[in-house]
Amino acid sequence: MTIRVMIADDQAMVRQGFTVLLNAEPGIEVVGQAVDGLDAVAKVAELDPDVVLMDIRMPELGGIEATRRITQAPDATVRVLVLTTFDLDEYVYEALRAGASGFLLKDASAAQLAEAVRVVAAGDALLSPNITKRLIREFSRTLGAPRAPLKERVGDLTERETEVLTLIAQGLSNAEIAVRLVVAEQTTKTHVSRILVKLGLRDRTQAAVFAYETGLVRPTGY
Numbered sequence: 001m002t003i004r005v006m007i008a009d010d011q012a013m014v015r016q017g018f019t020v021l022l023n024a025e026p027g028i029e030v031v032g033q034a035v036d037g038l039d040a041v042a043k044v045a046e047l048d049p050d051v052v053l054m055d056i057r058m059p060e061l062g063g064i065e066a067t068r069r070i071t072q073a074p075d076a077t078v079r080v081l082v083l084t085t086f087d088l089d090e091y092v093y094e095a096l097r098a099g100a101s102g103f104l105l106k107d108a109s110a111a112q113l114a115e116a117v118r119v120v121a122a123g124d125a126l127l128s129p130n131i132t133k134r135l136i137r138e139f140s141r142t143l144g145a146p147r148a149p150l151k152e153r154v155g156d157l158t159e160r161e162t163e164v165l166t167l168i169a170q171g172l173s174n175a176e177i178a179v180r181l182v183v184a185e186q187t188t189k190t191h192v193s194r195i196l197v198k199l200g201l202r203d204r205t206q207a208a209v210f211a212y213e214t215g216l217v218r219p220t221g222y
Contacts, residue, residue, distance in 0.1 A: 003121045006032045006047055008040035008066065009055040009083065014106065018053060018113065025114040037061025041069050044078055050121050052080045054100070056091045064094050071099030071202070079120045079202060101205045123196070123203040154214050156198050162216070164191040168204055169211035 005022055007015050007030060019030045032047045034040035038061045044052060052070065056063040067080045082095045082103040095103065101123075104116045154162060160181075167177045174192065178185040192204065201207050211217045 001027075003028045003051060003117060004031045004047070004049040005029065005051050005053065005117055006034065006040070006043055006049040007053045008034035008037070008043075008058070008063065009053070010036055010058045011055075014055070014083075021110045021113055022117065024110070025117075028114060028117055037063060037066030040066045044070050045073070049078055051117050052078055053083055053104070053117075054080050054095075055083045056095060064091060064098050067095055067100050068098035077202070079123070081116060081120050096205065096209055099202075099206070101203050120203070153199060154216055157195060161191055161195050161198070164188065165195050165207060165211050166217055168192065168195075169208040169217040171208075 005028060007018050009015050009018075015033045015035075019033065022028050022030050031049055032043050034043045036058045040052065040054065040058075040063075041061070052067075054063045054067055058066075063082065067082070070076060070078060071080060079101040080095075080099065082100045083106050084091070084103050085106050101120050102116070104113065108116070154165075157165065163181065164177060167180060172180065174185050174188045178188045181188070192207075195201075195207060196203070199207065199210060201210060
């Protein structure tokens with residue numbers, strides 16, 4: 001299947017550059033561009049892309065609020081990949097809260113850009129374990145008390161699924177989780193899929209965020 005991508009950035013050169021790079025990749029097609037957050041929300045509803053590359057700082061409506069509106073729309077399946085200029089930009093944490101599935105530096109290579117799009121489209125972990133740990137740790141420091149409704153939803157998971165969710169939040173890959181739990185990797189994949197379905201989450205990144213928001217995992221656990 002071809003991955004349908006939309007690029008939202010107020011800089012024409014960025015939009016055009018990413019469009020050229022991605023259209024040159026097999027299995028990826030840029031189906032549209034948006035010049036600001038409001039345009040991005042409208043274009044997503046019109047074009048139904050699989051992945052949106054979303055700049056954070058844009059006029060009219062910023063990328064964070066645009067991400068929130070896009071991901072919280074009824075039956076939303078699109079995944080948002082935030083574009084940022086600086087590693088661990090402070091706004092990235094807000095973007096994750098808003099529903100983003102990961103982030104990518106604007107100076108990423110063509111290969112890194114294409115790989116990020118493919119990984120996010122597949123719902124897999126975009127970030128390496130070390131970066132995931134750093135990102136989620138910083139993100140979780142700004143959280144208040146666990147949200148009760150979310151905490152109650154953890155009860156829908158089996159004991160093993162809760163264990164897998166905890167390991168996802170610690171940045172472990174499926175292979176690493178399988179080794180830790182002494183199970184087949186396919187078994188781990190099945191657990192992950194069931195966790196996402198039960199919790200109504202799009203991908204592993206949102207599962208990690210959920211684990212911190214519910215208090216299932218705390219920063220001091222590293």
